[in-house]
Amino acid sequence: MRLLNLHINGFGKFQDQDISFQKGLNVVYGKNEAGKSTLHTFIRGMLFGIEKQRGRAARNDLYGRYEPWAGSGTYEGWLRLESLGEIYRIERRFQKQNKELVIINETLGKEMEPTGALLDQLRCGLTETAYNNTISIGQLKCATDGGMVAELRNYIANLNTSGSIALNITKASTYLKNQRRELEAQLVPQAALSYTTLISEIRKLEQEISSPAYANQLSAYRSRRLNLKQTLEQKQQEKESLLQKAARGRQVLAGSQFTDRDSISSYMADTRSLYEEYQTSLEACSRKTQKLRAILAVLAAVLCLAGAGVLIQFPGIASGLPVTLPLILGGLGSLGFVLLILGFLQINRGRRHKKDLDASTRLLQEIFARHLGDSGVSQEAMSAFELRMGEFLRLCGAITQSEETLHKLSDEIAGLMKLEDSCSDEIEQQQRVQWELEKKLEHLSACKNQSEALKRTLAENERIQEELDAIDLAQETMTTLSTSIRDSFGLYLNKTASQLIGGITGGIYSSMSIDQNLNIYMNTPSRLVPIEQVSSGTMDQIYLAVRLAAAKLVQNGRDSMPLIFDDSFVLYDDDRLKTALKWLVHAYSSQIIVFTCHQREAQLLTANQVEYHLISI
Amino acid sequence: MKFIHTGDIHWGMCPDADKPWGNERARAIKDTFRRIVEKAKELDVDCMFISGDLFHRQPLMKDLKEVNYLFSSIPGVKVVLIAGNHDRIRGNSALLSFTWSPNVTFLMDEELSSVYFEDINTEVYGFSYHTTEIKEPRLEEIQVPISSRIQILMAHGGDASHLPINFNSLELSPFSYIALGHIHKPKLMAELKMAYCGSPEPLDMTETGRHGFYTGEIHPVTKKVTSLEFIPISQLQYIPLAVNISRDTTNMELAARISQEIRSRGEQNIYRFRIKGMRDPEIDFDLVQLASRYRICEILDDSEPQYDFSALFAEHPSDMIGFFIQALQKDDMSQVEKKALHYGVNALLHTTDERS
Numbered sequence: 001m002r003l004l005n006l007h008i009n010g011f012g013k014f015q016d017q018d019i020s021f022q023k024g025l026n027v028v029y030g031k032n033e034a035g036k037s038t039l040h041t042f043i044r045g046m047l048f049g050i051e052k053q054r055g056r057a058a059r060n061d062l063y064g065r066y067e068p069w070a071g072s073g074t075y076e077g078w079l080r081l082e083s084l085g086e087i088y089r090i091e092r093r094f095q096k097q098n099k100e101l102v103i104i105n106e107t108l109g110k111e112m113e114p115t116g117a118l119l120d121q122l123r124c125g126l127t128e129t130a131y132n133n134t135i136s137i138g139q140l141k142c143a144t145d146g147g148m149v150a151e152l153r154n155y156i157a158n159l160n161t162s163g164s165i166a167l168n169i170t171k172a173s174t175y176l177k178n179q180r181r182e183l184e185a186q187l188v189p190q191a192a193l194s195y196t197t198l199i200s201e202i203r204k205l206e207q208e209i210s211s212p213a214y215a216n217q218l219s220a221y222r223s224r225r226l227n228l229k230q231t232l233e234q235k236q237q238e239k240e241s242l243l244q245k246a247a248r249g250r251q252v253l254a255g256s257q258f259t260d261r262d263s264i265s266s267y268m269a270d271t272r273s274l275y276e277e278y279q280t281s282l283e284a285c286s287r288k289t290q291k292l293r294a295i296l297a298v299l300a301a302v303l304c305l306a307g308a309g310v311l312i313q314f315p316g317i318a319s320g321l322p323v324t325l326p327l328i329l330g331g332l333g334s335l336g337f338v339l340l341i342l343g344f345l346q347i348n349r350g351r352r353h354k355k356d357l358d359a360s361t362r363l364l365q366e367i368f369a370r371h372l373g374d375s376g377v378s379q380e381a382m383s384a385f386e387l388r389m390g391e392f393l394r395l396c397g398a399i400t401q402s403e404e405t406l407h408k409l410s411d412e413i414a415g416l417m418k419l420e421d422s423c424s425d426e427i428e429q430q431q432r433v434q435w436e437l438e439k440k441l442e443h444l445s446a447c448k449n450q451s452e453a454l455k456r457t458l459a460e461n462e463r464i465q466e467e468l469d470a471i472d473l474a475q476e477t478m479t480t481l482s483t484s485i486r487d488s489f490g491l492y493l494n495k496t497a498s499q500l501i502g503g504i505t506g507g508i509y510s511s512m513s514i515d516q517n518l519n520i521y522m523n524t525p526s527r528l529v530p531i532e533q534v535s536s537g538t539m540d541q542i543y544l545a546v547r548l549a550a551a552k553l554v555q556n557g558r559d560s561m562p563l564i565f566d567d568s569f570v571l572y573d574d575d576r577l578k579t580a581l582k583w584l585v586h587a588y589s590s591q592i593i594v595f596t597c598h599q600r601e602a603q604l605l606t607a608n609q610v611e612y613h614l615i616s617i
Numbered sequence: 618m619k620f621i622h623t624g625d626i627h628w629g630m631c632p633d634a635d636k637p638w639g640n641e642r643a644r645a646i647k648d649t650f651r652r653i654v655e656k657a658k659e660l661d662v663d664c665m666f667i668s669g670d671l672f673h674r675q676p677l678m679k680d681l682k683e684v685n686y687l688f689s690s691i692p693g694v695k696v697v698l699i700a701g702n703h704d705r706i707r708g709n710s711a712l713l714s715f716t717w718s719p720n721v722t723f724l725m726d727e728e729l730s731s732v733y734f735e736d737i738n739t740e741v742y743g744f745s746y747h748t749t750e751i752k753e754p755r756l757e758e759i760q761v762p763i764s765s766r767i768q769i770l771m772a773h774g775g776d777a778s779h780l781p782i783n784f785n786s787l788e789l790s791p792f793s794y795i796a797l798g799h800i801h802k803p804k805l806m807a808e809l810k811m812a813y814c815g816s817p818e819p820l821d822m823t824e825t826g827r828h829g830f831y832t833g834e835i836h837p838v839t840k841k842v843t844s845l846e847f848i849p850i851s852q853l854q855y856i857p858l859a860v861n862i863s864r865d866t867t868n869m870e871l872a873a874r875i876s877q878e879i880r881s882r883g884e885q886n887i888y889r890f891r892i893k894g895m896r897d898p899e900i901d902f903d904l905v906q907l908a909s910r911y912r913i914c915e916i917l918d919d920s921e922p923q924y925d926f927s928a929l930f931a932e933h934p935s936d937m938i939g940f941f942i943q944a945l946q947k948d949d950m951s952q953v954e955k956k957a958l959h960y961g962v963n964a965l966l967h968t969t970d971e972r973s
Contacts, residue, residue, distance in 0.1 A: 116931035127933065169937055171968035176960060209709060218714035437709055438677045445629065445674050453635035470956030473945075478961060481940045 294346030304336030624798030668798030669701025669773030
């Protein structure tokens with residue numbers, strides 16, 4: 001891009017002023033207060049516009065500062081320039097109530113829409129800030145050396161960080177950090193932890209309650225207990241009836257004064273022997289011979305004794321006999337005596353038999369009377385009695401059997417009762433287990449409710465986390481961008497500025513280097529000189545080199561803006577100025593405009609036969 | 618034969634537990650069920666079908682007692698229940714040893730079983746969940762004998778993992794009415810022949826719309842449903858609303874608009890707002906105060922700060938703002954990237970001096 005000419009119709013001190021520029025080097029000479037800065041600002045204003053600030057800021061803004069002094073009512077002008085081979089005229093009215101911007105393509109002869117793209121083309125892609133910081137070159141403002149170092153370093157630092165001084169990502173970064181902190185405070189950090197704890201608790205509980213120990217078997221146990229109860233009742237009844245039966249049997253036995261089988265058997269045996277005895281006695285008694293024998297014996301004895309008595313009376317009877325009387329007497333007497341004794345003996349025996357018979361009869365009668373109700377002693381009675389006894393024996397057997405059954409039943413009942421007890425215990429146990437289960441279920445339910453509530457908190461946390469992620473991403477993007485810009489920019493700056501410095505200083509310094517800590521070193525062929533040690537003039541040269549490097553960097557490449565120097569060479573000595581100017585014309589092919597309040601630039605250029613265009617205001 | 622069809626009561630659930638009205642909602646669930654039981658008496662119905670998920674979780678003895686008390690208060694109504702996926706019958710369930718009031722029939726079997734009521738000539742079929750999921754379409758296989766009885770089927774499910782249902786084939790089945798449960802939104806199907814009763818109370822903020830139960834009548838001779846009516850009974854509704862904002866919308870204005878919407882629709886209802894549109898980048902909506910005044914379970918702020926990124930980019934082509942926009946902006950941005958762009962540009966704009 002190249003400035004052709006401009007017309008000022010009310011801007012600061014200028015009213016109706018025309019200035020034209022040439023290709024290559026233009027030197028605008030004016031004394032102090034001649035309006036060099038005004039002209040400079042006008043060019044900028046034409047390119048970027050001048051906005052009236054609002055409120056307080058308006059007191060000392062550009063708009064106010066360059067309002068036309070003459071109060072002509074106009075605050076406007078136009079600027080002609082050549083861009084990419086075509087000539088444009090920018091007409092601007094700055095008045096705040098009546099702003100206007102018209103761009104006319106003079107080559108095509110038509111008015112152009114002042115779009116961003118068009119303006120961008122005309123400005124070679126520079127923003128106003130970039131314009132200020134690169135191609136529009138003043139001198140370092142600080143008068144002191146230390147201050148100049150700091151200012152230079154600051155300039156490089158800002159360039160380095162973002163490529164444009166206007167954007168300070170440290171501030172933006174702090175701003176984001178604050179936002180992040182505020183958001184972070186809304187997080188419920190322990191939610192996730194509590195949630196996991198809850199979930200594991202729930203899992204544990206679920207596992208616990210699904211264990212077979214908690215299976216509800218109450219109804220099974222209950223029906224079992226019911227069954228047992230019924231069986232038990234039945235058995236009890238059975239036992240009761242058996243007991244009664246046995247008791248009745250016992251009673252019958254006891255009524256007959258029997259205790260058990262043995263007593264019956266022995267009783268029966270006794271009776272049987274008694275009966276036998278009776279029979280023998282009866283037989284004995286019934287034998288007539290014995291009685292007869294006794295009677296005969298007594299009779300014989302009487303006869304013998306009577307014979308003996310007769311003989312004594314009548315000894316004669318016996319005279320005929322061969323034996324003597326006394327002998328006969330004696331024989332008869334003793335015979336009679338013996339017979340008598342025999343007869344008595346016989347009688348005695350018969351009596352004894354009788355007595356025996358009586359006794360056994362009486363006993364038998366008693367027995368029969370008791371058991372048969374009939375006291376008659378006979379074979380039939382005896383058989384009946386034996387039958388009766390047999391019955392008793394059977395009864396006895398039955399009793400024993402029932403008693404055995406009873407015993408078994410009792411055992412069974414005891415077993416059943418035990419079972420019932422255990423069943424009841426089991427039911428109790430089940431109820432306890434169920435109660436325990438209910439507690440656990442309640443707890444589980446509470447846990448689940450809690451976890452559901454927590455889920456919401458987690459979702460909210462997630463939402464906040466998303467915001468945090470977004471901030472982090474923004475932060476990260478910014479840092480990456482700034483690093484990559486700094487890296488590329490810093491490297492480029494270093495390289496370009498290094499190349500330039502040799503030319504500007506006429507070979508005094510071959511190159512410069514800027515390290516990460518923004519320490520600037522100048523390389524001479526023999527040593528490295530820290531910037532603190534160079535003169536203020538050199539510092540201005542370095543400044544120029546860096547700016548030029550930056551200017552090359554920020555322009556869009558297709559086209560380049562004119563370089564504008566505003567009293568930049570004040571601190572240069574004549575030699576340096578000569579070198580710098582000569583080098584500049586050589587190094588920068590585009591238009592160069594040098595504003596100066598000294599005449600030495602023009603003189604030097606003339607003396608060195610460098611082509612230039614002088615504009616005096 | 619008149620009946621009430623309900624289900625998905627979720628007795629014992631505490632919706633919105635983290636919200637101030639959580640306990641009230643838990644009470645409302647029980648209260649509304651009580652009112653349904655009262656309605657059964659009032660409408661003089663013969664049957665009450667509860668198609669599963671009467672309980673939110675495995676019922677405790679006390680829950681069973683409470684519910685049984687309610688059932689015992691309508692001895693003339695035959696109550697038939699099945700268990701759903703939430704209250705499925707487990708080996709340790711108190712249900713297994715519970716004695717219901719005589720008018721209650723719980724079809725607890727895992728296989729299809731039925732109960733026949735002679736006086737109303739009605740046979741009710743159904744089966745209960747014993748597992749958390751039923752993935753087979755078991756209703757496809759069921760066979761019921763053709764009879765002169767009114768046949769009712771109760772089933773719980775309808776999604777892929779809870780008893781997948783082929784509604785078309787079910788429509789051709791010989792049942793007079795199919796009482797479905799599991800879907801919480803009431804839905805009528807196949808011309809009164811089947812219905813999802815829906816939960817009587819909405820159970821979370823996604824369950825919008827009316828909630829209640831069905832009551833109907835089946836003709837004893839034709840065995841067809843002659844009427845089926847939805848009776849809303851829920852104490853409140855969840856209402857989702859979208860609020861459109863513009864660059865001119867202020868915090869106060871938004872609050873006033875939301876308040877007005879809530880007041881016109883009833884303050885007892887629970888609301889969910891979604892804020893849409895482009896907002897002034899300088900405004901951050903702060904609606905906490907609003908949430909404390911009304912029942913608002915969620916305010917989703919989907920509004921975006923109205924930055925004109927292309928204009929911004931044109932204005933800052935070669936500085937951090939431009940680079941930043943260039944680095945992040947693309948056609949299909951994720952939510953996080955969008956937000957990152959907003960955050961970054963906002964921060965950069967806030968910390969940029971006007972002129973340096």
